[in-house]
Amino acid sequence: MELDDQQQRAEAWFRSLRDQLCAAFEALEDEGDGPAPAGRFAQSTWERPDPSGAPGGGGLMSVMKGRVFEKVGVNTSTVHGEFSPEFAKTIPGADVDPRFFATGISLVAHMANPHVPAVHMNTRFLVTTKRWFGGGADLNPALPVDGDTADFKAAFETTCDVHGADYWPRFSKWCDDYFWVPHRNRHRGVGGIFYDRLDGDWEADFAFTQDVGRTLLRTFPELVRRRMHQPFTQDERDAQLRYRGLYAEFNLVYDRGTTFGLKTGGNTEAILMSLPPLARWD
Template identity: 55%
Template sequence: MKSDEMLLNEQQQVTSDWFHQLRDRICQQFEEIERQAASPASFQVTPWQKNTEGYGIQTGRGIRSLMKGQIFEKVGVNISTVKGCFSPDFAKKIPGTEDDPHFFATGISLVAHMANPHVPNIHMNCRFLQTTKSWFGGGIDLNPSTPYAEDTAEFHQNLKTICDKHHPDYYSRFSEWADRYFDIPHRQTKRGVGGIFYDYLDSNFAADFAFTKDVGKAFLDIFPKLVARRQNRAANQEDFQRLAVYRGRYTEFNLLYDRGTLFGLKTGGDADAVLMSLPPMAIWE
């Protein structure tokens, strides 16, 4: 993605480059997990580019990377860098657009739906946005259809360690934010076992960017260990049934409540990239 062609400022360029590098590292590591399982699966890479007039993306490009394998039934790793102008209605929901609806956004989004019901599914997203203001957002949340207390505890402890490195209040704030955000009110349940979620982080660019980079690095440290722990555990029909029902709940949240899905579609992003988060198969009882 040659983001320099979009005439990015220094902050926009360095964040866009980092998300691109993180995407390469994740895809490489996930392909290695498949190779260790004697699977030939690899990411199918689809670049996209849009230049439009009016509301939405005026200039934007990204890469949609999708892999379907033996361990990862469906995993998508997307990056995008876009510039545009919010519609008047949508601009009301975004900080810094009171007098100027123009925006810049760059980020990475990942969703992994696993083949074995005992391996937790996971979501990770990191982003940098600029209007007349600028901020970072993102997080990681774990979505097992068969929860294991050991996995959940280790996952949260790793996130706490990363958060504590940057601020003593980050873990309590961002884990509580994740619990609120990943609520499915019409089901009176949560999506998954939590994680961290943060937005509008704008205290200091260098410090906030360092934290966001550590969130991405933490993902690479945490998730492969959980995959290795559970990927060979035998699963029965009841396990797969529970996985399919859980995926239905996941789909409901992403289509009804997820802000990232709404942002991508409202700003004219690539629809297939935006909706890559949906599972390959789900059921509703």
Template identity: 55%
Template sequence: MFETEKTTAAAWFRSLRDEIVACFEALEESHSTGPFSEMEPGRFEVTPTKRMADDGSDAGGGLMSVMRGGRVFEKVGVNVSEVHGTLGERAQTAMAARKGIPGMKEDPRFWASGISLVAHMRNPHVPAVHMNTRMFWTPHAWWFGGGSDLNPCLEYDEDTAHFHAEQKRHLDPHGLAHYPRLKEWADEYFYIPHRKRARGVGGIFMDDYCTDNWQADFELTQDIGRAFLPAFVPLVERRREMAFSDADKDAQLVHRGLYAEYNLVYDRGTKFGLETGHDPDAVLMSLPPLAKWV
């Protein structure tokens, strides 16, 4: 049961990864004027990842695609994974608390697949960004999750407006209630309590999403993924040639510290990946190459 749906979802996450990787490498090639244009264009290094079960058996894996030191992207990762196995006791407890799923202890099998992206940019005028979409299955329930959010260190109202407008444009065909709900969800999820502030300027987010109509939920998840490039790429093209000061670069490094704090302390995906034995380099791909704290 659900084998066709699993295969379909995993294949689509991989195709979205391929599209984004090709687009980002094209941005590197086309950056011919402005800061860092004299450098060699960046290229993704692709490394297979493996998840091992407690007994040493194969439990799936994926691809970790990371570009470092490019003209436009200082560090960007676009990872895909398809993993399976049994949830440990801590993960069972967390999952049961989130979903209210009965029977997890009796049958703790799971399967998960998704794409995860984080981009840290060279030019501080270009915003950092995060995107992920995923499907999770257990014998007791299935659901989707994901979204994308913008994390500028130097904020531009027109960039924020464009990013949100593209999210809304892609969500509205699924019902006009989706965008405001998923925007509110993102505002709640990407809030940093110990700093009493948001991580960035928001976006859209959903988790544990299941209406019992797999096809409709999958199509919504696909459009969350499809919204990413038209929401983000025009901002890169608008800002990547801008001159910046030492103060601008300092603001970028401080903001990256904020990003790292959130991902290490609060991010649910980071915690799940580490607790279920996935490749820690792939899980921690989201961390910036350089950051600072005041």
């Protein structure tokens, strides 16, 4: 598939952000404690066959397991083809023409130390007969610290305020609403931002989406450094594993990104990269 200028620029940005995040996280591994060697990302590519039989794009999985990050994945993908008739009805513009293009990045970090919050971020660009950006970033501590939450939210509030006067109140509320777990009657995480179908001025929307990635890249490593050397107890580790159970429940039951990936024939391992390496329910 020959990409137009907007598609090429979006794809190139997501790849660049992936490389910057991987480098920053490997640097954190070098600063970590313990006898084990510092972790390094292992990369693997995958290809998506379109149901029509034509090439359907693919992606790159980057996964690291180490002494600071128990498991972190930074995945990029660029896929295209046709939605199934049933799924096309749920996607803007696809009811007119089922052909689509999607490129994006997805990051999930599950930390070895329960005092270090887990984090999730994804940003994406989708094309049907319409074009839009979506994504967000949210903090997921098993043992919340008010100062960490406040600093994470303040960073994204500043970013939002640069791009739109209503972005922070709108997108932070959207995050709280989206990451609500009805069957547990609680939120997954402590908040952040979530946005979708951002389709005003393309250059402005792209600039905002880039700044979401830059904000995560700037903010999260500093939170990790605050907590990564802090001692923890077995009870705190158990609390972390129970929280991961909640995280897994949301991603498997409610997450739209998981649904999109599975409905469009994405790589199952890449889609389920977000699941923690260990969790408990008791």
